[in-house]
Amino acid sequence: MNTFIQILSSLGQGIIADLNLVTLLMILVGALVGMICAAVPGLTLITGIILVLPFTYVMDATNAIILLTAIYLAGTYGGAFPAILFKIPGDPIHVPLLWDGYPMARLGLGAKALGWTLVSTISGGLFAVILLVLVSAPLAVVALKFSSPEYFAIVFLGLTSVLFLGDASLRHSIVSLALGLLISTIGVDAMFGVDRFTFNTDLLRGGVDYLNVLIGVYAVAEILARMEQGFAAPSLKLVSKVKTTLPSFKEFSNLFPTYFRSSILGTFIGFVPGAGATIAAFLGYGVEKQVGKNRKQLGEGAPEGIMASQAAATSSVGGALIPLLTLGIPGSGATAILMGAFLLHGIQPGPGIFMNNGPLIYAIYGSLFLCLALMIILGFLSVRPLMTILKAPEAVTSSFILVLCMLGAYALRSNIQDVWILFVFGLVGYVLTRYNYPTTPLVLGAILGPLAESSFLTTMISFHNDWTVLFTRPVSAVFMILALISLLVAVLLPVLKRKKELIKN
């Protein structure tokens, strides 16, 4: 009870600390940038965070993290507008909205569809943020007792989950993951001080910053792919009124099972390192299609379809922040950039953050609540202006995005070679995508590689090469078993699918 009161008190202080002009402006700017970047096809919420990151170098840590977190949260919402009104998902997160949001709009209920999306976003976000606030401090206390076997097991779960939850071929996913892990070994090895793959150059001795890999593979590669398509902009044929109408409380209460199911699923998916809002949205919809009361109506404009995907997507944000703050392990690509922002400001995310930077953490939590409140207002006011922005020529926006990405890479160490590294990874990302190698495992490998290797080697050294310790310690055993189950499912599922197809034929 005392802990609960302490948490509430700290949260209150965090919200009060946020109630100043600069921080409120950061939340507003973050929400707008997140919504715009998610709404414009070709940009994603991760691109939005990437583009704003260099501007945060001169800010104080609190405002910098609050700005980036606001982009992350609002970015799970902005792409809904073009998905529902134009059948164009602004972000991959919003593809499931094409299945029920767009059909609802075609039935003349576009305003209601937008209203359901707003309600799902806010309620899903609230669920996860409340859980984040209540769970993270006690979890951080538990995490202080974690040792290298537990850290390796959690990271191993994250690495295997991206194989299980992705939809590309397992072989290609493993190769992509191994490439990412290999990239993270470039530089001077932290444990033994040995030069690895440095070619005797000072720049590579410093290693390859995972931000360069992330920006190159996600943003630059995407623009190259769209350049190959001639920046062919989809035609914007509006199918419904540009307005938001909220459902009644009775209508919302009828969807409580869907809401809770999706929010819990989304929070859990966000918690697993490597799985983010996109996977949460698809899984949320998929589960609703399997077990939802109104599952037969899914695909025909059912509000359950909107609630299931959208609540899961937004609640994954809170879920992803839990491992970042309590363990120092990013739960998604976006939180990996947030981790970069923390480190750039000299703050080490992990169990110690609540002891060393408690006010910062609760200010971030407070800002999440304020951002959700702001999104309610923006949900009503911003639909029409956002749809106007969609008409901006893609060639113009893409050219600026390329320059901003290169500036972001240059700003890391004020070294032009970082820009070359970014360019190389842009080419690598393009080639991988073109030949059906998924890029998410590569990025995740580059991000989690150092922690995976160091925790594994530390475990082997500390326990005299006894790998069974991973299964004899209770916490690491749970995560290892979950990881092995997900690996088994990833191997068996395609085989079962193929057998089913053969029987069907």
Added chain:
Amino acid sequence: MDKKKSQQLMISVLLILFSCICYYMATKFVVTKTPGRLGPDFWPKMLCILIFVFSVADIILIYLNIDKQPSILEAKTDEEAELVTLDKKYPLLLVGGMVGTGIYIFLLPIIGFIICTTFYLAAIMFLGRYRNKKVIVSSSFIGSFILLIVFSKIVYISLPTGIGFFGEFTFLLYKLLGVS
């Protein structure tokens, strides 16, 4: 064997070569071996073996024709099918974009940020099949200036100034803009 499969095979062969080279490089790490302990070469070697094994498996499965890439026919809904439809491709635009970006990065430290970026922005917009010349010229100029001011005066990141005449031009510009 069709073109796509040959390209897929080529990628797998390249990955096999890459993993062999990296494995060889890992054997050359300057390591003081401690008996019974894993060294800094263990992790890279294990990853190289993973890449090698699964790339070989890929080649075998392609030859045996077992591998089936997801196709438009497997799309669950019309919307999904539309999303995976291959649009018309402009490979020359892609090559132009890649070469242009490479040239931009090469010339940045030589010509300086403001001149290089202005031309680069215009080139990418033009390459991207956008033809409104007024917008191209004005947005390239204004955009480069705004980025210069924001990054130099607000974010305090020193951008490439260029060498020789270009360096002097950049410093003159900084003076006019009040950038120290």
